[in-house]
Amino acid sequence: MVPVVSVPEPTFDFGRVLAGKQIKAVFEVQNVGDAPLNISGVRTSCGCTTALMDQPIVAPGDSARIKATFKTKGRIGNQTKVISFNTNDPNNNKMELRLTGLVQPRLKTEPNEVYFNGSTGKRLSFLVNNYTNPKFKIKSVSASSKYIEVTPQVPLGTVSKLQRFTLELKEGYPHDKIHEKVALFTNDPLQSVIWIPVWGRNR
Numbered sequence: 001m002v003p004v005v006s007v008p009e010p011t012f013d014f015g016r017v018l019a020g021k022q023i024k025a026v027f028e029v030q031n032v033g034d035a036p037l038n039i040s041g042v043r044t045s046c047g048c049t050t051a052l053m054d055q056p057i058v059a060p061g062d063s064a065r066i067k068a069t070f071k072t073k074g075r076i077g078n079q080t081k082v083i084s085f086n087t088n089d090p091n092n093n094k095m096e097l098r099l100t101g102l103v104q105p106r107l108k109t110e111p112n113e114v115y116f117n118g119s120t121g122k123r124l125s126f127l128v129n130n131y132t133n134p135k136f137k138i139k140s141v142s143a144s145s146k147y148i149e150v151t152p153q154v155p156l157g158t159v160s161k162l163q164r165f166t167l168e169l170k171e172g173y174p175h176d177k178i179h180e181k182v183a184l185f186t187n188d189p190l191q192s193v194i195w196i197p198v199w200g201r202n203r
Helices: none
Strands: 011-018 022-031 037-044 049-053 063-071 077-087 094-104 114-117 123-129 138-143 148-152 162-169 177-186 193-201
Touching (some): 037 063, 063 094
Antiparallel strands (some): 022 063, 123 162
16 A cells, blocks of 8 residues: 555646736645655745645545745746655655746836926937737827827837837927826736826926
8 A cells, every 4th residue: 555646737837927926826736545645845946935735644535735826026037936845655755846937027118207307399218128028019109298299119019129219398388397197008918008207397
């Protein structure tokens, strides 16, 4: 009589998420043998991931669960986090589970705001740098004032990693202080809008 460990789904693919999101997964560890299965030494490959087991001894025909949490803050790009544990199964005394996916940084402009210092009628530029979505494009642009004109360097809807825009505060802006914003609408389901503050002095 021996225990036999089985994990029906040892890999959890969380797809593509924005940095900062917590990934939670539950792995089922089954005992398909005919003796009690002992689980010990549950550990993770880095401090950004935790794993908790609900029971250390699994009766024949029963199962235990390992709950894993991956904190994506500060982690960018393709990620694979490993959870390992020991068992008394003579043929599988060490098992590994995996969390895998792509962590995308929050889309921002460079610079992340546009500041006019009495620059009415002059143009300033900003760019959007997309790191992880190969099909990224900006579909449309909207400004909070008719006196703000945003011009893309390439046509809207173009698939491009790096996209540059120019922003002009047109003559006739009615206020001394500028407090506006521009919205870039994207095709990225994780971040469909990028907001850009526009502020400064008109004169």
